[in-house]
Amino acid sequence: MNEPILTIVVPCYNEEEVLQETTKQLTYLLEDLETEKLIHTQSKIMFVDDGSKDRTWNMIEEESFVNGYVTGLKLSRNAGHQNALLAGLMKAKEFSDCVISIDADLQDDITVIREFILKYNEGCEIVYGVRRKRDTDTFFKRTTANGFYRFMQKIGIDLIPNHADFRLMSKRALDELCRYEENNLFLRGIIPLIGFKSDNAYYDRKERLAGTTKYPLKKMLAFAADGITSFSIxxxxxxxxxxxxxxxxxxxxxxxxxxxxxxxxxxxxxxxxxxxxxxxxxxxxxxxxxxxxxxxxxxxxxxRRPKYSIEANLNLEDTPRKREIFHESTVR
CATH class of the missing domain: 1.10.287 (Helix Hairpins)
Known part of the structure; x- marks a missing residue:
């Protein structure tokens, strides 16, 4: 089987504190996967700037000049995490065999991405990253999260418990996702409806690299309400x-x-x-x-308003020379 072209989509909103370390860790990961012949040399990291107010987009641009793995999209305004993620998925599927989504803080364990690829090679169209336990959460967050998943199952909404937006999707699955045109996006509920062959990969969540969470209690409650009202009467x-x-x-x-x-x-x-x-x-x-x-x-x-508008789109072509420059800079 030929090595698949992988794109890792990373939605970003005011992530200047973690972006440099995130880029470094994901770059080393792609290099290791290429060495193992698990992914194609044209694989990418796509950062999606969701209308950040800090230097996030400037850092993405600067990194793309010296790191051939890095590319990016800039949305014209803050469209929300789900819309930013969708924008990256739809653009990445144009030149990728499979796409992995992950948050910029890298609390999700990137080492499990290797397992994602292995399951994809075994025929899985969707691979969900699922937390083994929620020991690092506060009692309140753990209790409300578990209650939310139980409630959603009770009213007939098929969710993957303890799964956020850390997952692999094949190009075929992403093409099917395009058919779901609702504006009220709740990807955790939509993607299980696709129904292709899927599997879970389990991991332990880590602490945030730096900065603060972009999902405080108010946003989490609004997100939960959207999930309930978008899928059930x-x-x-x-x-x-x-x-x-x-x-x-x-x-x-x-x-x-x-x-x-x-x-x-x-x-x-x-x-x-x-x-x-x-x-x-x-x-x-x-x-x-x-x-x-x-x-x-x-x-x-x-x-039927558009979910997002793309203001800037960095060059998505493979640039081997940039990768050589990145290697030189890391050696120094």
Whole structure:
């Protein structure tokens, strides 16, 4: 079997603190894989700058001048992690046999990429990087993450537990991904729907190289909400169920009130009246909010706006001379 052309896609947003070390580690990895004849010499590292406000793009450009492995895309604005990742995947599939996505902080263990390639050579179209355990997470994050995966499975959404966006996809799988045209991207849910032969590669997650996470609690909650509402109408059904239960409860309480009226035991009560008003009002607002969330997603979908715009695209051709310069600079 011929060595596949591999591209490693790395979405970046304000990653100047880690970019140099990330480039070095990924470059050495590709060199080792080439030496083992596991990948083609035209394999690349593609950094996707998602509208960074620091020197991230300048560093990508500078590195591309001296390192033949490095190329990049610059988005015209911050389009979000999922859109930046998709932009890199769609561009990389034009000249690659397989593509691996990984975050710039390299908390995901890059040594498992070798296992990705071996599984690809065995016929897998998709290989998921899955964490063995979550011991490095805080108790809160570990508990909420596990609860999220269990909830998604309960409402019928097929996710790979403890898998983020560290995965290998073949060109065939990426071509199939192009057919999923929704604007509300949740790649962790979409990719298992493709259904080609897949496998898992397990690893232990490391500490971030430097800087701070780009996914604080607020973004994680928004990401989880997008995942739920993009793949399931269970929340609307849940609100409907609550509404039906409220009607049944109201009928029972109404019957109780009539009986008390007949028996002459009724007394005017301000507290019970206000509790009922707040309870029913809260249910109505909750229902309107959930329905509004879905209507908002429909609004975004029907406009069919582009998910991202590419401002700059570094030369993607193989440049052996650059690789020689990189080797010289590392020897010094």
């Amino acid at each position: 269970a929340p609307i059904r849940f609100v409907t169920l609550i509404g039906m239960m409220s009607i049944i409860l109201s009928v029972l309480l109404g019957g109780y009130a009539i009986v008390q009226e007949i028996l002459g035991h009724t007394e005017s009560g301000w507290s019970s009246l206000m509790i009922s008003i707040w309870f029913i009002g809260g249910l109505q607002l909750l229902g309107i909010g959930v329905i509004g969330e879905y209507i908002g997603k429909i609004f975004k979908e029907v406009k």
